[in-house]
Amino acid sequence: MLSLSKDMETGVEKIDTQHRELINRINSLLEAGEKSASKEETQKTIDYLGEYIVKHFGDEEEIQIKSNYPQYAEHKKLHTYYIDEFAKFKNEFAEKGNSMEFTMKLNNSLINWIVKHIKGNDVEFGKFYKAQAR
Numbered sequence: 439m440l441s442l443s444k445d446m447e448t449g450v451e452k453i454d455t456q457h458r459e460l461i462n463r464i465n466s467l468l469e470a471g472e473k474s475a476s477k478e479e480t481q482k483t484i485d486y487l488g489e490y491i492v493k494h495f496g497d498e499e500e501i502q503i504k505s506n507y508p509q510y511a512e513h514k515k516l517h518t519y520y521i522d523e524f525a526k527f528k529n530e531f532a533e534k535g536n537s538m539e540f541t542m543k544l545n546n547s548l549i550n551w552i553v554k555h556i557k558g559n560d561v562e563f564g565k566f567y568k569a570q571a572r
């Protein structure tokens with residue numbers, strides 16, 4: 439199971455709180471894969487996570503706009519990329535259902551992309567944000 443490690447903390451309270459929720463929802467999906475949940479149940483966890491990805495990215499972008507983050511446009515592009523990527527997984531699941539291969543692909547994508555994004559891009563924004571707040 440994933441958790442929010444120290445090097446994933448941005449220091450922006452709202453963002454860190456939302457990252458924890460995001461990780462909870464990723465964990466629900468990982469769990470569904472581990473216990474080979476039904477298609478219906480897995481579908482629910484995918485939708486539940488998908489909704490939150492969109493909400494969280496939107497909220498994070500709003501904070502970036504409000505603080506005049508110079509790398510906002512770049513950051514938003516990354517979010518848009520991943521929303522599309524996740525939508526592809528959603529469609530693939532709706533079409534083909536559960537498979538070992540699908541679960542592994544989705545899990546790897548989530549773990550790699552999101553963790554890397556948080557540790558890199560979000561933490562970088564956090565540094566900017568904290569410097570502004572001084």
Ligand SMILES: [Fe+2]
Pocket residue numbers: 498513517555559560
């Ligand atoms: Fe982000």
